[in-house]
Amino acid sequence: GGFLNHEKFFLGYTFFNFGSNNFTNDNNVILKKHSLIGGLHTPEYMNIKVSGLFKFEKELFTSYSPAIGVTFNNMIFTMYEYENLSGRKISLGYQVSNRIRAQFNYNIKSLEDYQNRDLNLDNYTDRRGYLSGGVNYIF
Numbered sequence: 001g002g003f004l005n006h007e008k009f010f011l012g013y014t015f016f017n018f019g020s021n022n023f024t025n026d027n028n029v030i031l032k033k034h035s036l037i038g039g040l041h042t043p044e045y046m047n048i049k050v051s052g053l054f055k056f057e058k059e060l061f062t063s064y065s066p067a068i069g070v071t072f073n074n075m076i077f078t079m080y081e082y083e084n085l086s087g088r089k090i091s092l093g094y095q096v097s098n099r100i101r102a103q104f105n106y107n108i109k110s111l112e113d114y115q116n117r118d119l120n121l122d123n124y125t126d127r128r129g130y131l132s133g134g135v136n137y138i139f
Contacts, residue, residue, distance in 0.1 A: 001035070010053075011038045033059040039067075047073045055081070083107060087129075104133040 001014030016033035039053030048070060055065040067081035067089075074095060081089040093103035108129035 007041065009038070009040050010051075012036070016059075033057060049074075053079075053081075057084075099138045101136045101138065102133070103136060104131075106131050
């Protein structure tokens with residue numbers, strides 16, 4: 001994928017899943033996931049910048065995710081995303097240097113997830129949430 005970050009906007013595209021996924025013991029399904037994300041940055045005020053974004057993903061289902069992010073002093077950032085219009089994702093991060101960023105994510109899905117109702121696969125259980133962390137290097 002690729003990502004363009006400008007002072008006033010950002011735009012990115014990512015392509016995931018080149019291999020097969022096993023949903024049941026009988027079927028192997030190849031799911032290619034396309035993700036398009038874009039948004040706008042507000043002008044910085046008192047070292048605070050607010051960004052609004054919209055994410056479109058197409059895999060087995062099509063999903064739309066609006067979000068809002070806040071950055072302080074170009075170092076500390078947080079984002080709240082209404083993921084797939086059925087769950088909430090909170091991200092916190094710290095820009096260590098110009099190229100290294102540490103980030104932590106917390107996600108919880110609503111109990112009534114429309115994708116699970118429509119999928120209805122035998123012995124398929126979806127995660128109800130996750131906690132993740134990592135370090136990003138920006139080229």
